[in-house]
Amino acid sequence: MQLKIVLLAALSKGKPLLLCLWGLDKRLSAIGRNACAAIEMLEPQQRNMVKVFVHGWGFHEAPFLVEAIKYAHEGRTIDEAISACTKIADHHFCFSNFLTSATVKKLLKWRPGLFEQGFNVEDDSFIGFGIPVTIREEVLDEFERAGRLMNVQLKEKSMSALQDAEITRIKSDLKPNERITMILCNTVGRPDLGYQYITKMKVTIA
Structure with missing residues (x-):
């Protein structure tokens, strides 16, 4: 429910939303499971405005958020941001x-x-x-x-x-x-x- 409240606050701006998550499997992280449950609680029109990007690298969200924010400032689409973040996660990310x-x-x-x-x-x-x-x-x-x-x-x-x-x-x-x-x-x-x-x-x- 807490995540649903956060999602509704973000969606109230009338713009699509991108979530960056470590993983969706509850054996790795409860955050992904709870995020998916919160999305399912939304109205259908609201759910359609939320896209999820799974990077898989633990709690290292920062580089992917930075890239997504850069694309948002450039007026690029969420799909373009996901593509760029996927390339980083697959080939370039190190820690x-x-x-x-x-x-x-x-x-x-x-x-x-x-x-x-x-x-x-x-x-x-x-x-x-x-x-x-x-x-x-x-x-x-x-x-x-x-x-x-x-x-x-x-x-x-x-x-x-x-x-x-x-x-x-x-x-x-x-x-x-x-x-x-x-x-x-x-x-x-x-x-x-x-x-x-x-x-x-x-x-x-x-």
Whole structure:
């Protein structure tokens, strides 16, 4: 019902609506399930104004929202925005995720299915999750994408060392003709660490 209220508020402007979701399968996320249920509660004419884009990359909505907003500002259609977002999700999207061992242990209890069986992490360590930073030819399905959200790339004893190691990995992943066109840095409670990381990337990856 809460999502229905949000949808009705957005639709009151008389314009079509685009929802960006991680996934629709409730085993991955209840958000997709609840969003679909809210859409079904709308009147038929209202439902026809709502389109859903499923990217499959966990809670990394930001790059797809940025792209969709850009297309909206340019006066492009929702279908054109979905096409552009799909291309990013299928071939261009990459991520790095830095977590403390304490946070990883909480996630392991909350969503054990995202980790390989027998996965464990040392206390007082810092873990870097991510996928290769390159243009992918292979298109991964929703569950394959979910399976790579907790793909461990690096383990270090400090956040600074983890940042340095991840930047080295990113630089080695990029092919000679590839460039990073956009970086979005989300931080929870420590924007200084995000600023530090981006500053290092600017210096190291030209």
